[in-house]
Amino acid sequence: MTADTPFDKRDGYIWIDGEIVPWKEAKVHVLSHGMHYGSSVFEGERMYNGKIFKCNQHSERLHNSARILDMEIPISPSELDEIKYEICQKNGLTDAYIRPVAWRGSEQMAISAQATKTHLAIAAWKWGTYFDAKKRDKGITLKTAQWRRPPAECAPVDSKAAGLYMIATLSKHKVEREGYDDALFLDYRGYVSESTGANFFAIKDGTLITPTPDNFLNGITRQTILELAEEHNIPVEVRHVMPEELGSFEEIFLTGTAAEVTAVGKIDNYTYTVGPFTRKLREAYETLVRS
Numbered sequence: 001m002t003a004d005t006p007f008d009k010r011d012g013y014i015w016i017d018g019e020i021v022p023w024k025e026a027k028v029h030v031l032s033h034g035m036h037y038g039s040s041v042f043e044g045e046r047m048y049n050g051k052i053f054k055c056n057q058h059s060e061r062l063h064n065s066a067r068i069l070d071m072e073i074p075i076s077p078s079e080l081d082e083i084k085y086e087i088c089q090k091n092g093l094t095d096a097y098i099r100p101v102a103w104r105g106s107e108q109m110a111i112s113a114q115a116t117k118t119h120l121a122i123a124a125w126k127w128g129t130y131f132d133a134k135k136r137d138k139g140i141t142l143k144t145a146q147w148r149r150p151p152a153e154c155a156p157v158d159s160k161a162a163g164l165y166m167i168a169t170l171s172k173h174k175v176e177r178e179g180y181d182d183a184l185f186l187d188y189r190g191y192v193s194e195s196t197g198a199n200f201f202a203i204k205d206g207t208l209i210t211p212t213p214d215n216f217l218n219g220i221t222r223q224t225i226l227e228l229a230e231e232h233n234i235p236v237e238v239r240h241v242m243p244e245e246l247g248s249f250e251e252i253f254l255t256g257t258a259a260e261v262t263a264v265g266k267i268d269n270y271t272y273t274v275g276p277f278t279r280k281l282r283e284a285y286e287t288l289v290r291s
């Protein structure tokens with residue numbers, strides 16, 4: 001098994017609907033509501049040194065994401081916590097990425113899905129850095145996406161819902177073909193919002209600036225970074241960020257469970273250095289997740 005082995009052809013075990021099955025047998029029927037109508041929510045978590053960072057917060061968020069989509073996760077957040085540890089142990093993992101996913105089943109096949117059952121699976125695998133580790137000291141490159149994040153009135157923006165990633169994949173594909181690492185979304189008002197899978201931070205004159213999370217996921221890593229900034233006496237501004245400001249920022253970084261703290265070296269034609277604030281907060285985050 002290599003890093004390129006397709007995800008349905010790997011070895012190991014996956015928890016699905018109450019049982020642990022060999023990895024290759026964790027299958028879903030083609031007439032699942034989740035696949036046709038986007039009724040699916042998921043989590044992304046990391047285990048460091050045998051401990052899942054903010055384990056229960058992620059389980060609670062999965063429940064909340066499902067509730068927003070009028071779905072109900074069949075087990076409690078604390079039961080979810082236990083299974084996440086069990087599946088890591090079963091796969092012999094102490095450092096892992098964990099992916100719980102819930103979706104509506106095939107009991108009914110139309111827009112109305114009142115009779116469908118909510119299915120749940122939890123997989124875990126070894127996963128290194130989200131972006132190429134060699135970019136750590138240079139920073140990744142971003143290009144403004146052609147799609148915009150929708151308003152809270154037009155999409156369930158507080159849910160980690162699969163359907164919200166449709167524009168993320170489209171945007172990321174486009175900029176990758178142009179040689180960039182990721183796309184940066186503006187929102188429907190034209191404010192800077194986040195990348196395709198991580199939240200946005202900037203440094204200007206010693207102040208940490210991050211957009212108000214009123215139409216994108218208020219990431220668990222984002223909240224952790226805000227706490228760490230307070231501990232390190234770094235002043236914080238949570239506010240709307242205009243794209244015209246990008247040229248005046250000294251440092252930029254992204255945060256997310258997968259991306260962790262990733263420095264940004266370029267956005268469109270603006271360039272940034274991986275400066276002292278990014279390095280300090282990245283180090284503080286890395287220490288915290290392994291503590």
Ligand SMILES: Cc1ncc(COP(=O)(O)O)c(C=O)c1O
Nearest residue numbers: 197198199217219220221256257
């Ligand atoms: C679109 C999007 N925004 C932000 C985040 C960061 O969230 P978290 O820090 O909770 O992983 C993620 C990752 O889950 C994401 O997919």
